[in-house]
Amino acid sequence: MDSTTLQKARAYEAQHGAAIPAAERPAYHLTPYIGWMNDPNGFSFYQGKYHLFYQYYPYGTFWGPMHWGHAVSTDLLHWDYLPAALAPDSPSDKDGCFSGSAAELPDGRQLLLYTSVRREEQPDGKTRDVQTQSVAVGDGIHYEKPFQTPVLDERHLPDGFSRFDFRDPKIWQEPDGSYSAVLVGQGKTEGGAALLFHSADGFRWEYVTILDASRGEYGVMWECPDFFELDGKQVLMVGPMEMQARDEFHNGHCVIALIGSYDPVNHRFVRENVQLMDEGIDFYATQTMQAPDGRRIMTAWMQAWAGISDQPHGAKWFGQTICPRELHIRDGRLIQTPVRELDAAHGARVLHENVLMEGETALEGIGGRVADLRVTITPEGKECRAFTIKLAADGAHSTTLTYEPRTRRLILDRSQAGFHQDIVHLRSCTVHSQSDTLSLRILLDRNSIEVFLNGGEQTMTACIYTPPEAERITFAADGAARVTVEQYALHL
Ligand code: DQQ
Numbered sequence: 001m002d003s004t005t006l007q008k009a010r011a012y013e014a015q016h017g018a019a020i021p022a023a024e025r026p027a028y029h030l031t032p033y034i035g036w037m038n039d040p041n042g043f044s045f046y047q048g049k050y051h052l053f054y055q056y057y058p059y060g061t062f063w064g065p066m067h068w069g070h071a072v073s074t075d076l077l078h079w080d081y082l083p084a085a086l087a088p089d090s091p092s093d094k095d096g097c098f099s100g101s102a103a104e105l106p107d108g109r110q111l112l113l114y115t116s117v118r119r120e121e122q123p124d125g126k127t128r129d130v131q132t133q134s135v136a137v138g139d140g141i142h143y144e145k146p147f148q149t150p151v152l153d154e155r156h157l158p159d160g161f162s163r164f165d166f167r168d169p170k171i172w173q174e175p176d177g178s179y180s181a182v183l184v185g186q187g188k189t190e191g192g193a194a195l196l197f198h199s200a201d202g203f204r205w206e207y208v209t210i211l212d213a214s215r216g217e218y219g220v221m222w223e224c225p226d227f228f229e230l231d232g233k234q235v236l237m238v239g240p241m242e243m244q245a246r247d248e249f250h251n252g253h254c255v256i257a258l259i260g261s262y263d264p265v266n267h268r269f270v271r272e273n274v275q276l277m278d279e280g281i282d283f284y285a286t287q288t289m290q291a292p293d294g295r296r297i298m299t300a301w302m303q304a305w306a307g308i309s310d311q312p313h314g315a316k317w318f319g320q321t322i323c324p325r326e327l328h329i330r331d332g333r334l335i336q337t338p339v340r341e342l343d344a345a346h347g348a349r350v351l352h353e354n355v356l357m358e359g360e361t362a363l364e365g366i367g368g369r370v371a372d373l374r375v376t377i378t379p380e381g382k383e384c385r386a387f388t389i390k391l392a393a394d395g396a397h398s399t400t401l402t403y404e405p406r407t408r409r410l411i412l413d414r415s416q417a418g419f420h421q422d423i424v425h426l427r428s429c430t431v432h433s434q435s436d437t438l439s440l441r442i443l444l445d446r447n448s449i450e451v452f453l454n455g456g457e458q459t460m461t462a463c464i465y466t467p468p469e470a471e472r473i474t475f476a477a478d479g480a481a482r483v484t485v486e487q488y489a490l491h492l
Pocket of ligand 1 (some may be wrong): 167168224
């Protein structure tokens with residue numbers, strides 16, 4: 001039975017979401033039906049379709065009592081909205097249905113495991129959110145909450161772990177049909193930690209072990225964990241909060257991958273390598289799923305918590321997910337590439353090969369705001385001090401990528417991309433590859449750019465709020481460079 005709270009949300013989004021013209025949304029990045037979106041949830045393949053739920057507040061473009069929005073797709077690019085799946089309407093989740101994930105039950109129903117939030121007055125008179133985990137079961141459209149009580153609560157936590165920071169279950173099915181889930185908790189000595197749980201049926205859970213923890217090194221608390229095998233390695237992906245800047249890590253929220261080995265009998269994860277997942281501005285709350293063809297596919301919230309005060313002009317939605325990415329491991333590091341479904345959306349191709357560029361250059365047929373652009377840059381000798389790609393440009397706006405061969409730095413600058421406020425607009429990374437040639441694949445959509453360096457060895461992602469008319473793309477060399485530019489229009 002759908003609750004009044006859920007019915008109200010469904011009626012509201014059906015009226016206001018459906019009224020937003022498609023041209024006022026990105027072409028292939030999912031936005032909320034109406035209102036606010038943060039973390040992607042329940043990313044799964046169920047009954048022949050990809051399902052993507054998301055943290056959702058339909059009534060405004062700000063974070064409010066969390067619902068779960070819902071969309072489905074057959075190609076991970078075109079999304080159809082379904083009615084909101086969850087609303088904060090039961091005693092354990094009355095203050096929010098926070099992030100979680102999905103799995104299929106033996107009887108064919110879909111199980112949603114999510115964090116239920118209940119605000120509670122504490123003995124000191126202060127109010128705090130108690131976080132437990134609850135389930136909902138459904139048919140891909142309608143979900144029931146079968147129990148009044150959570151399936152995981154503080155009684156399942158190891159000693160010293162907080163009941164206020166216990167969230168974001170990521171569930172998966174084991175080969176024997178049982179279920180495992182990784183959650184984040186906060187321990188007195190561990191700080192942010194990834195906790196492993198096990199269940200025979202998805203409803204009765206038991207604590208197994210701590211897989212890994214920050215211990216002061218990677219932020220104060222972790223969020224949105226994921227744990228999966230990939231190309232012979234094991235990956236634990238988490239979002240550290242209040243990370244301290246050092247090496248490639250910047251302050252605040254980010255996503256890191258702890259890559260190592262895993263002994264499933266003794267549940268022992270051994271970390272070998274830690275990698276920042278995206279070196280741009282807007283990337284958080286990742287979630288992966290295994291597609292029917294075996295691909296490990298990742299989505300994420302294409303936004304930074306620090307930047308939520310600046311929003312697209314006049315839009316009735318806020319928040320987007322990335323174009324889903326395929327993951328692989330190469331030389332112990334994660335490689336990310338846009339899902340291959342994007343290649344099937346390729347329209348007209350324009351190619352300019354091996355062009356010697358000095359000064360600013362515009363190329364015939366290169367431009368637009370919805371495109372898949374590949375640029376290969378080979379600096380001409382030591383005289384090339386910098387090479388800049390100017391995107392989404394008009395007289396007043398632009399977003400630039402500048403490569404400085406001497407320092408091997410790539411600088412993303414969106415300070416002229418239509419923002420009102422002085423949030424983070426500039427970020428740079430050191431290009432890992434030692435090759436003389438830098439190859440960039442740039443996914444442009446109306447409100448974002450996603451940059452893949454050297455076949456996906458590194459990525460930089462950022463939202464842009466540039467007016468749609470700003471669609472010029474130009475190139476400029478300070479010195480000289482040989483450049484190949486290939487652009488595909490996208491038919492979406
Ligand atoms: N967002 C959710 C939490 C999660 C956080 C609440 C991360 O479950 O930890 O909207 O962005």
